[in-house]
Amino acid sequence: MRFSLFLGCFIPVRLPHIEKVARSVLGEIGVELQDIGGFTCCPEPVGFHINDRLTATAIAARNIALAEEQGNDIITLCNGCTYVLKQVNEELKRDSELRDKVNEVLSETDHEYRGTIDVKHFAQVLNEDIGLDRLAKKVERPLSGLSVAGHTGCHILSPPDVMKFDDPYDPVVLDNMVAALGAEPADFSMKTICCGWTLTNYGERQSANQLVGAKLQAMEIAGSDCISVICPQCFYQFDTGQMMATRSLKLDLKLPVLFYLQLLGLSMGYSLEDVHYGMHRVKSQGFEEKVGRILA
Amino acid sequence: MAALDEKPELGEAPEKGNEPKTLTIEAEICFKCGVCCVIRDHSCHAQHAIHFNPKHTYVYDCLGSGDPAGNSNIWLCVSCHKCEELCPYEVSPVHIIESLKAQSFEEGRAHPLIVGEIKQIVSTGYAFPLTGSSSRQREKLGLEALTQRSEEDLRRISEKTGLVAKLQRYEVEET
Ligand code: SF4
Ligand code: SF4
Numbered sequence: 463m464r465f466s467l468f469l470g471c472f473i474p475v476r477l478p479h480i481e482k483v484a485r486s487v488l489g490e491i492g493v494e495l496q497d498i499g500g501f502t503c504c505p506e507p508v509g510f511h512i513n514d515r516l517t518a519t520a521i522a523a524r525n526i527a528l529a530e531e532q533g534n535d536i537i538t539l540c541n542g543c544t545y546v547l548k549q550v551n552e553e554l555k556r557d558s559e560l561r562d563k564v565n566e567v568l569s570e571t572d573h574e575y576r577g578t579i580d581v582k583h584f585a586q587v588l589n590e591d592i593g594l595d596r597l598a599k600k601v602e603r604p605l606s607g608l609s610v611a612g613h614t615g616c617h618i619l620s621p622p623d624v625m626k627f628d629d630p631y632d633p634v635v636l637d638n639m640v641a642a643l644g645a646e647p648a649d650f651s652m653k654t655i656c657c658g659w660t661l662t663n664y665g666e667r668q669s670a671n672q673l674v675g676a677k678l679q680a681m682e683i684a685g686s687d688c689i690s691v692i693c694p695q696c697f698y699q700f701d702t703g704q705m706m707a708t709r710s711l712k713l714d715l716k717l718p719v720l721f722y723l724q725l726l727g728l729s730m731g732y733s734l735e736d737v738h739y740g741m742h743r744v745k746s747q748g749f750e751e752k753v754g755r756i757l758a
Numbered sequence: 759m760a761a762l763d764e765k766p767e768l769g770e771a772p773e774k775g776n777e778p779k780t781l782t783i784e785a786e787i788c789f790k791c792g793v794c795c796v797i798r799d800h801s802c803h804a805q806h807a808i809h810f811n812p813k814h815t816y817v818y819d820c821l822g823s824g825d826p827a828g829n830s831n832i833w834l835c836v837s838c839h840k841c842e843e844l845c846p847y848e849v850s851p852v853h854i855i856e857s858l859k860a861q862s863f864e865e866g867r868a869h870p871l872i873v874g875e876i877k878q879i880v881s882t883g884y885a886f887p888l889t890g891s892s893s894r895q896r897e898k899l900g901l902e903a904l905t906q907r908s909e910e911d912l913r914r915i916s917e918k919t920g921l922v923a924k925l926q927r928y929e930v931e932e933t
Contacts, residue, residue, distance in 0.1 A: 471884045471885040471886055472885070472886070474892075474896075474901075474904055475884060475886045475887075475888060475889075475892050475904065476886060476892065478892065478895050478896045478899055478901055479895070479899060481899075481901060482899045482900070482901060499907070500907065500908050500911075501907065501908075502879070502883035502884075502907045502908050502911075502912060503879045503883060503884055503885045505879050505885070506875065506879065506885045507837060508835075508836055508837055509871075509872050509875040509876065509879075509885065510875065510876050510879055510885075512837060512856045512859050512860060513859050513860055513862075513863040513868060513872060513876065514860070514863060514876065514919070514921050514924065515860065516919045516920075517880075517915060517916050517919040517921040520915045520918075520919060521879075521912065521915060524908075524911065524915065566918075567915055567918045567919055568915070570911075570914035570915060570917075570918050571911040571914055571915065573911075616836060616837075616838035616839075616840075617837070617838070620838060620839035620840070620842075620843065621839055621842075630839070630840070630843060631800065631843070651799050652798070652799050652800075653799075653800075654799070654800045654840075655799070655800065655801075655803050655806075656803035656836050656838050658803055658806070659836060660803075660804070660833065660834050660835065660836040661803065661804065661806065661807060661834060663871060664830075664833040664834055664869055664871065665804075665807050665834050666807065666808065668808060669806060669807035669808050672806060672808070673803060673806040676806070738899070741895075
């Protein structure tokens with residue numbers, strides 16, 4: 463099973479340890495990743511795609527075209543990249559007039575969008591191409607007794623007819639992925655509320671702190687040992703954002719966040735050190751000891 | 759108030775791919791019921807910003823202000839589509855707010871961080887600056903060093919679509 467790896471920006475620039483873990487874990491479960499040097503930013507949905515649609519559509523179409531030239535579907539590691547690339551891919555497959563217009567723009571480069579491939583988030587690849595039953599067979603050390611608050615994030619859920627991932631009102635796919643590793647999905651309130659990325663960037667810091675703080679408290683009340691995410695922006699909010707929110711709101715809680723592929727790595731025999739947990743801002747002794755007991 | 763079946767005034771037809779959504783009619787059918795914002799467990803995250811309340815919701819702040827494209831709160835919207843999915847009256851606040859953002863960007867009034875990000879992307883291929891600390895981390899992890907990506911193609915694309923001209927508007931203001 464071969465894919466063109468679309469890394470995006472956030473992971474390679476700000477969370478390179480997730481790239482490291484993704485390359486190795488995905489490789490071990492049989493997903494062959496091919497790199498493409500010419501990929502650019504997807505481009506970012508909220509900052510770019512909304513504000514200049516034609517340029518953003520052309521840039522996304524160019525990225526898709528590069529994977530078409532390589533003959534692979536795209537695998538992404540980020541909800542935002544998936545949101546833009548999937549929407550553009552679907553729009554251009556459907557609307558031949560827009561496709562012609564975009565290809566006219568792309569004629570300035572050496573690329574042409576043809577509409578021959580699919581774009582998939584890695585969570586979709588795990589569910590659809592590998593299957594959770596087969597994934598569960600890769601688990602060497604079931605994470606029994608570990609309670610995990612799964613935060614799916616917004617942009618992979620909606621619009622559901624394009625993203626085709628899960629129910630935006632009651633998402634369960636990430637919980638099923640957590641359960642496949644032997645861990646226990648936590649049932650917490652505010653599960654579907656955004657991580658607060660734009661409040662952090664374009665609003666007052668205190669608003670973002672309150673939102674992150676409220677979500678963390680809901681996760682803690684539900685008995686979670688840690689959080690799991692499938693998007694780097696969400697990761698950042700629950701790691702660096704958690705550090706800032708708990709400090710500012712004087713909250714006495716620490717819920718480490720793990721990118722799902724790190725959690726998968728742990729269940730496959732990796733140590734906390736192997737998944738580069740040491741690079742996280744929020745670490746908790748209680749969590750480390752519990753994982754130590756489970757993995758022993 | 760325009761009749762609901764009347765076509766909104768949109769001026770000259772915009773270029774394919776850059777059409778604004780129909781703003782007026784959609785905004786007018788909002789009943790200000792608040793559903794899109796007040797459900798604490800599942801609705802608009804921007805409602806959690808300190809200055810909104812159940813009577814003055816985030817969505818209504820965006821839809822109802824005198825100069826909507828100049829309202830700095832529009833940039834808080836994350837395009838999560840929850841408002842659209844929850845609205846019982848088929849208003850799509852997300853589409854309205856996205857159109858306001860595009861209008862604001864076109865008119866040279868976008869949030870400076872947005873303009874900075876777009877410039878960053880078309881000149882380097884990345885949404886974030888490549889920093890010394892990230893290259894040190896990558897080296898330590900044994901990952902390849904990052905370099906600028908396809909900036910020549912990005913420059914050609916943004917010239918052809920007119921983005922370069924739009925960005926120049928911001929540069930005139932800066933100088
Ligand atoms: S957009 Fe819809 S849900 Fe929101 S206040 Fe208006 S009518 Fe109510
Ligand atoms: S799309 Fe924007 S306005 Fe609608 S619920 Fe999400 S953040 Fe709020």
